[in-house]
Amino acid sequence: MTLAAKWHASITSAQWKTLLAAQAGWMLDGMDVMLYAFALTAIQREFHLTFAAAGSLASLTLFTSAFGGALAGYLADRHGRARVLIYSILAYSIFTGLTASAHTFAELALWRALVGFGLGAEWSAGSVLVAETWPAEHRGKAIGIMQSGWAIGYILAALLAAAILPSYGWRPLFLAGALPALFTLWIRREISEPEIWKRAREHKPPLGLIFQRPLLSRTVFATLLASSLLFAYWGLFTWIPTYLASPIAKGGAGLGLVKSTAWIIPVQIGAFLGYTLFGVLSDRFGRRPVLLVFVLGAAASVPLYGMAGRNPGLLLLLGPLIGFFGHGYFSVFGAMLAELFPSAIRATASGICYNSGRAVSALSPILIGRISEVAGIGGALAFTSAFFLLGGVMILFLPETRGEALA
Numbered sequence: 001m002t003l004a005a006k007w008h009a010s011i012t013s014a015q016w017k018t019l020l021a022a023q024a025g026w027m028l029d030g031m032d033v034m035l036y037a038f039a040l041t042a043i044q045r046e047f048h049l050t051f052a053a054a055g056s057l058a059s060l061t062l063f064t065s066a067f068g069g070a071l072a073g074y075l076a077d078r079h080g081r082a083r084v085l086i087y088s089i090l091a092y093s094i095f096t097g098l099t100a101s102a103h104t105f106a107e108l109a110l111w112r113a114l115v116g117f118g119l120g121a122e123w124s125a126g127s128v129l130v131a132e133t134w135p136a137e138h139r140g141k142a143i144g145i146m147q148s149g150w151a152i153g154y155i156l157a158a159l160l161a162a163a164i165l166p167s168y169g170w171r172p173l174f175l176a177g178a179l180p181a182l183f184t185l186w187i188r189r190e191i192s193e194p195e196i197w198k199r200a201r202e203h204k205p206p207l208g209l210i211f212q213r214p215l216l217s218r219t220v221f222a223t224l225l226a227s228s229l230l231f232a233y234w235g236l237f238t239w240i241p242t243y244l245a246s247p248i249a250k251g252g253a254g255l256g257l258v259k260s261t262a263w264i265i266p267v268q269i270g271a272f273l274g275y276t277l278f279g280v281l282s283d284r285f286g287r288r289p290v291l292l293v294f295v296l297g298a299a300a301s302v303p304l305y306g307m308a309g310r311n312p313g314l315l316l317l318l319g320p321l322i323g324f325f326g327h328g329y330f331s332v333f334g335a336m337l338a339e340l341f342p343s344a345i346r347a348t349a350s351g352i353c354y355n356s357g358r359a360v361s362a363l364s365p366i367l368i369g370r371i372s373e374v375a376g377i378g379g380a381l382a383f384t385s386a387f388f389l390l391g392g393v394m395i396l397f398l399p400e401t402r403g404e405a406l407a
Helices: 003-009 013-047 051-079 081-099 105-133 136-168 170-176 179-190 195-200 207-211 216-237 240-245 257-285 287-307 312-328 331-340 343-361 363-382 385-397
Strands: none
Touching: 013 051, 013 081, 013 105, 013 136, 013 170, 013 179, 013 240, 051 081, 051 105, 051 216, 051 343, 051 363, 081 105, 081 170, 081 179, 105 136, 105 331, 105 343, 136 170, 136 257, 136 312, 136 331, 195 343, 207 216, 207 343, 216 287, 216 312, 216 331, 216 343, 216 363, 216 385, 240 257, 240 363, 257 287, 257 312, 257 331, 287 312, 287 331, 287 363, 287 385, 331 343, 343 363
């Protein structure tokens, strides 16, 4: 029997179903959130928005996602991971659909803010659900597969935008984003709560434990790591569709909406490979060294991508590289944060660390939008490299957790 066959044989049907639920939830989350990025040009035109104003709506979604994620972590520790996962999918699906009803900037802002609560909640519940269900030696792989759902969701958003936007406009596009709510019926029927959570819920330590030694330094540096990398990610990938579709005179690539889809899909194929390979490598070599390789790769490739706007062929070649390094490191969070904290407060701690980073990253789309008005979109994207590098520094202050048994 080969090593690969042994690996698959060690995973139960229930563990695969749990991973599928979390991956699909994250995939549909990514699809719903990224619909806004593809509709951005049409929304700007209808509501007469500047780049900065359009970026502020994306930032608002991120800001509320921080609160949704932190709250979901707390609720998942008390009421169950699978239950909160269901509520999160319902939230982002319903409010994405309601975005189509917006006729003023205030209404648009309201629905995008409420979408954010579901966005944050899904990751907090789903990542811990997988981490507590899968064995320690394969935890990185499982989280990598879960995270890869975002790339699939991004591709689905691109395909939906190309099929719906040119003929029907942005409102039907958001109506399609309500469909993931149906997936919760399957989760409710098939997914059980982890046994480790059932045991831990009987002995709840105080929430303040994560702000006390020895967990305090872990909380601080995990939050700084999440802040750095999420700031870089959202600044870069919120604006890439607009970068590709915008005229060259504005610092874009001049591809237009429909044509740019062919350039976005290779980016997300690279992202899919980055997520999954990161998990395999981090289980083999450790969380810290593999993350360093990925963030250094992102920091080096982003400026090249931002300067290649006049060369569509080069953009196409760089796309998978940007996707691979610019996404793959996210697979560290679900595994490492679970391994840093005990089960009774695991979802709460993960939710606070990761989503505090989301709150900071909410400034990123606004900032990149403002820089775009001065330096062009391509030049603004290059600015995110500094935050990839900062993330590489922050990981050095956290312990290596590969293979850590969850308690």
